[in-house]
Amino acid sequence: GESVGLHLPTLSVQEGDNSIINCAYSNSASDYFIWYKQESGKGPQFIIDIRSNMDKRQGQRVTVLLNKTVKHLSLQIAATQPGDSAVYFCAENGGPNFGNEKLTFGTGTRLTIIP
Amino acid sequence: DAGVTQSPTHLIKTRGQQVTLRCSPKSGHDTVSWYQQALGQGPQFIFQYYEEEERQRGNFPDRFSGHQFPNYSSELNVNALLLGDSALYLCASSWTSGGASYNEQFFGPGTRLTVL
Structure with a gap:
């Protein structure tokens, strides 16, 4: 069945360092992947997305990498x-041409920045 | 421009009761999705509404139903509440530009439902 999992439930990083959050997905038919950030008491906030026809996409201080061979997604924060x-979630859409119609979220990774 | 709004913020119900949660999408958006987020878990997709119809549905029983109004706002109804329905219910909106939408979903702050 569809499932999205994360390798690490918690991650602590020194302020100013780079962080990498990983995600494994199981549905090879997914063609759309998104990273969300959720702060305490708030709804998820879109960070960056990537389509399956791309391997890498960059935003402001963030980069998403997609490895379809091993079904792996990562979020790099510079x-x-x-x-x-915050807690970071990856999500996949479960199939080609589904767009954002039926997203499956992972369980999340809690990122803590140490001052 | 107001983002996605949800009401109420918090709600306490007892087992067997029924509940209605409301969502107003971000201005310009025509598509609404609902998610259930249990404590410490990722959001789970319930269903998505577009053009006043349920376009996709997740693995939730028929006790969970919804509606979308002509102004694009939406309601989530849950009947015969169970203790396990206690969760944060999130609404997300986006716009659909014909066919499948790969546009960003904007989430509301959620409604915290507690079932006693």
């Missing part, structure tokens, strides 16, 4: 700041 402390 020069981490205290405001980056």
